Amino acid sequence: MSIHERRRGSWIITFSFIFAMLLSILPLPPNLHAFMPSWLLLTTIYWSMALPHRIGIGVAWGLGLLLDVLRDTLLGQHALVMALVIFLTLHLHQRIRVAPLWQQAITIYVLCLIYMLVIFWIKGLQGVAPDFWMALISPLVSALIWPAVFVFMRNLRRHYQVN
Amino acid sequence: MRLFLLVVLSITLMTLDYRTDTVRSIRAGLSVIVYPVQYLVDLPSNFINWTTDTFVTRHSLQEENSSLRTQNQILKAQLQKFTFIEAENIHLRELLQSSRRVGERMLIAELLSVDLDPFRRQVVINKGSLNDDLYVSQPLLDANGVMGKIVHIYPLTSTAILITDPDHSLPVQVARNGLRTIAVGTGSDNRLKLLYLPNNADIQVGDKLITSGLGCVFPAGYPVATVTTVNTNPSLPFALVLAKPAAKLDRSREVLLVWPSHTSKIKKMQAPCSRTQEKAP
The missing domain is CATH 2.40.10.350 (Rod shape-determining protein MreC, domain 2)
Incomplete structure (x- = not known):
């Protein structure tokens, strides 16, 4: 792989992360907030699954920190959870990426649920715990859109030959 | 091993952020990095506002202008009375030897249409520490009532907590x-x-x-x-x-930042709010 190709790959990855951040702070009516999928987490899971040698827990931690500032939450909250979930993904990636899409979606549901539960737990420690049922909806939406995200990202990766 | 380090690091950060003020500079630095993202998300609604402002008919502009003029006249008439009442109030308060309230300084800010934490009620405004002397817990109003107060100040933006937030x-x-x-x-x-x-x-x-x-x-x-x-x-x-x-929390785009000011001729005991006075110019 030439340096040129590698650099182009980094640009594609960076742009996909920026796009995921845009989506995660898109203004929505307050009633729909609970249905918001974890865009940045899905994107990071995809890249860490496809390119585990390039996207690891360090990158995930940094992205989580940026999300903390974007969302104005406690600094380190999303960073901690992103690093944890990507750690799990890296352990499972060889099994997840060969599975059919609907089985992948189930795994994604579990990963997103862990993400939400830890976030709710940290919020609970701060004394601002939201309604518990809200924690179950967003991972469900994330799992439902996962096939679309996966196919889109795979086409993106193959088209630009990011390795 | 790396995970363990990162977990310890994030827990340290969270504790510092929750208990102290020391990580404020880290937050401010990162906020400058993510500002383009916020700007991009705000762009479409900004553009819609711009187009609705630009492509209006002359007729509707004239109508709006005349209604605004009428409203302005009424408000000005009310203000004449208000000036008199304010002067009277100051005079009466001096007679009572209590602290005197004088006019408050205001600044108009705009909300950025971005979403923050989906489980809180917070907004981002387009004023930061770079151009204006904001302070933490500064009141935020709209034309109809109290909206909230500022919680974090960054170089280019600030975030405010609304009065409907469960923590407010x-x-x-x-x-x-x-x-x-x-x-x-x-x-x-x-x-x-x-x-x-x-x-x-x-x-x-x-x-x-x-x-x-x-x-x-x-x-x-x-x-x-x-x-x-x-x-x-x-x-x-x-x-x-x-x-x-009373404030239109989900609809207002323009908000007012207030610098409350209290002046007191007598001892500090009777002016418990003098803390805000020191920060106000």
Whole structure:
């Protein structure tokens, strides 16, 4: 792989992360907030699954920190959870990426649920715990859109030959 | 091993952020990095505003202009009286030897249309520490009433917590009889809960609530909410009272930042809010 190709790959990855951040702070009516999928987490899971040698827990931690500032939450909250979930993904990636899409979606549901539960737990420690049922909806939406995200990202990766 | 390090690092960060003020510079630095993202998300709604402002007919502009002119005339007429009343108020307060309230400085800011934490009620405004001397817990109003207060100040933007956030409470009084209570947010956009009102408290549906000025964050006398439900249940120690915020929390785009000022000729004991005065210019 030439340096040129590698650099182009980094640009594609960076742009996909920026796009995921845009989506995660898109203004929505307050009633729909609970249905918001974890865009940045899905994107990071995809890249860490496809390119585990390039996207690891360090990158995930940094992205989580940026999300903390974007969302104005406690600094380190999303960073901690992103690093944890990507750690799990890296352990499972060889099994997840060969599975059919609907089985992948189930795994994604579990990963997103862990993400939400830890976030709710940290919020609970701060004394601002939201309604518990809200924690179950967003991972469900994330799992439902996962096939679309996966196919889109795979086409993106193959088209630009990011390795 | 790396995971362990990162976990320890994030827990340290969270603790520092929750308990102290030391990570504020890290936050500010990162906020400059993510500002382009916020700017991009705000762009479409900015563009829609621009187009609606640009492509209006001459007729509707004229209509708007004349209605604004009428409104301006009425407001100016009311203001004449207000100046007189303010002077009288200052005079009376001097006679009573109590602290005097003078005019407050205001600045118009715009909300960025971005979403923050989906489980909180917070907004981003387009003023930061770079150009304006904002301070933490500065009051935020819109044309109709109190909106919230500033929690974090970054170089280019600031974030404010709304009065409907479940973590926010605000000392208020009933305008009709001066009954004091606390309005806490519920997390839902048009509902506030009033705490610690006994079942026989003199409060009715339709009562206007204004800030009481206790707590020294919000200046006294700004409209906050209107009471919508009064539910008394003799088996509970307090009445369940709900109110609807006066400010248009989900619709306002222009907001006002206020620098409350209190001047006092007498001892500090009688001016407990002088902390805000030191920060105001």
